[in-house]
Amino acid sequence: MADIEIEIDGNSINAKAGEMLITVTDREGISVPRFCYHKKLSIAANCRMCLVDVEGAPKPQPACSTPIADGMKIHTQNEKAKASQKAVMEFLLINHPLDCPICDQGGECELQDVAMDYGSDVSRFTEGKRIVADSDIGALIQTDMTRCIHCTRCVRFGAEVAGIMEMGGTGRGEDMKIEPFLTEGIQSELSGNMIDVCPVGELTSKPFRYELRSWQMNA
Known part of the structure; x- marks a missing residue:
């Protein structure tokens, strides 16, 4: 896979084309919350906790199943990403017992x-x-x-x-x-x-x- 350059939270990062976004953020020490993702298992993308804001995308994208492309600009900490992550957390806690x-x-x-x-x-x-x-x-x-x-x-x-x-x-x-x-x-x-x-x-x-x-x- 060829080396490409993407931007995460305003920082330029070199990565391999086609890598999943969450793989890049983990390697760079960028915190992205997740539940269903595990690096040793296949990607399910069903918890939606890892939603991030990708410029040009119509809605937040799951970092675990979003392949990167050259020139992509991602925001993991902006208002849109945070609001999406907090909304998912609220839904997950609706039925989770407080025990x-x-x-x-x-x-x-x-x-x-x-x-x-x-x-x-x-x-x-x-x-x-x-x-x-x-x-x-x-x-x-x-x-x-x-x-x-x-x-x-x-x-x-x-x-x-x-x-x-x-x-x-x-x-x-x-x-x-x-x-x-x-x-x-x-x-x-x-x-x-x-x-x-x-x-x-x-x-x-x-x-x-x-x-x-x-x-x-x-x-």
Whole structure:
């Protein structure tokens, strides 16, 4: 791929044509929030948290699935980009339970970290939050399905890394649910790694449930 020059937040940057924008921003140390994106997994672009302002584009573009082109000018911190990111964060928190104090992911949760920068201290949503029944998907993984933000990292990990397509999404919109296809649950030997790729507390360790916080552990 040929070297090209783009501009991000007013700074000229050399990159390879066709690279995804989020790859360039990560390499340059430019912070762009994300949930569904993981550098070891395929691109899903379904959380929309990484929206940025690309000059000439009719609306904000997801950095994870936007290939760069020569002369492109991108803004990750301007008013348009920030407003888009905060709007996505507000939608994600509409149905997410406020149970951080009892969540095993608390303190090392990507949703917590991003919400501190892009969330609001007041919700405009007054209706009841959705409640999703938990699924028993195996001996290693404890589920709290109501916390799921539908990033599909666990689904892609199973299909692309573990090599077994055992999970998927059923339903649409607010009724969507991530669950195993079979009642026997997850059979893959790598299933425990799904806990690590989950950006929220939807998948946690069943044997270690409520034992310790991450900062209480010694290396």
